Amino acid sequence: MTEPASRRLLRGFPAILAILLLAGCSAGPRERIVLLPDRSGQVGAIIVEHAGKSVEVKDAYTGTRLASGKLDPENLGEEAIRQRYQSTIEALPASPRRYLLHFEFASDKLTAQSRATLPTILDDLKNFPAPEVVVIGHADAVGAATVNDRLSLERAQRVRELLIGAGIPRDAIQVAGRGSREPLVVTRPGAQEARNRRVEIKLR
Template sequence: MRARNAASSLALMGAMLAAGCHNAAPPAPPPPPMAQNLFVLLPNEDGTTGSIVVTNAGGSQQLTQANTVVAVDRADVAPARPVAMDAGEIQRLFGRTLALIPTPEVRFSLYFNIGGTALTAESLAILPKILEACKERQSTDVSIIGHTDTTGNSDSNYRLGLARAEQTRKMIEDLGVDSSYIFTESHGASDLLVPTKDNVSEPRNRRVEVVVR
């Protein structure tokens, strides 16, 4: 039994060696760069890829392909040309750090009846979802940005936008979100969801945006 195992192991090794000797297959991928400082471009979460430019006193290199890396030895030596980096190597070096990247922020839009700070019925129903997002993310940073349509002058619209944001703050606080986590601001009629001329009553512009980070 033991002898047979040993014999088959030897045979296997022989076969592997033979395969290695006669292997004219494509060359192995280049080893990862040995330099100490690595700048690695990764695919975006939506599958697209952006770009980065690495610049120092010696020169500059742009990365546009996902999973490519530029190595930089020193501040006065130009960055090396981008080369592919094995996904497994990226994972080995940076996997735990990448896994820790936070969940993206989430945005809600709430709409108001004309001229005042009363939420529409549909928007009132969204408030519990905001609370849920705050809890899920353990958020300590919630932005409430008030907007108006283009009826009224810019001063009154600024104030109305802020009043809408403050009214929303109060409702979210009442649900149990700490007031020190909430930041309110007003964009008045300067940031329309639906572009209109002046003095147009547009329900979709009478809104607050809530951003839970």
């Protein structure tokens, strides 16, 4: 039995479309994605997806290459990667630097040791172009979450005033309170813990 010509053409349509799509893909840009070890030497992972296909990259200095619409794993090696991408890697800003300040018990007074770190922070600030200071307050697990959010913010605001007093411009400082979400020492709910009543200073 023969089909009408128009019908045959229609049946062939998906195949023609697929060819057109493939041709379209091959004309696209060539792309490369490479995983690097992070600054502490640990290696994370990335998942690269293209046209419904995905490649997971788990090893440092390996990656994927997309060419002619096809995604393939690629291993150029550390030296080639470092050489090719040196100027980009060097342009990455410095990692933020963190300091911890502790308070005397039931007081908004810094401990002597914490007071002594203020000059170091001012000194380190000079290493950051267009410096920003983020002051993050924390609370222990005593009390309701909303109360701890406020308390942790108040601690951060208190430290901001100290930093302004030490010569850091107000508009370079942001404050935030993390409540009791991020304890330094994990405790049972509702427990007092002096080490968690703290303020973290971040330079970036």
